Amino acid sequence: MANYGLTMEELGAAGCFDPPPPPPPPPPPVVCYRNAEGLTWDRQGEMPSLLKRAVNAGQSVEFFRVG
Known part of the structure; x- marks a missing residue:
């Protein structure tokens, strides 16, 4: 810091000690299959009963494919 003439106050004012922003939320799951009752499955995990x-x-199963 001495080589660059910086002080702790200057670093603090620049935000160097602020906590990092929270990560963005994960994207919503992409619905791949839907039955007549509106229940959906995104191919994650086991196939619904x-x-x-x-x-x-x-x-x-392609009968239930969305899109």
Whole structure:
């Protein structure tokens, strides 16, 4: 600091000791599948039981794809 002629007060006024800003919130999950009741699944985690039952009954999971 002495080499550059800086003081603690100047560094504090410049915000050098302020805590970092909080990280931005994560983006909302992208809904990939939705059933007739409005329940959704974003392919994160295990497939919901309603979709599992429909697929096991012969319905294609693509039938529930959004978009």
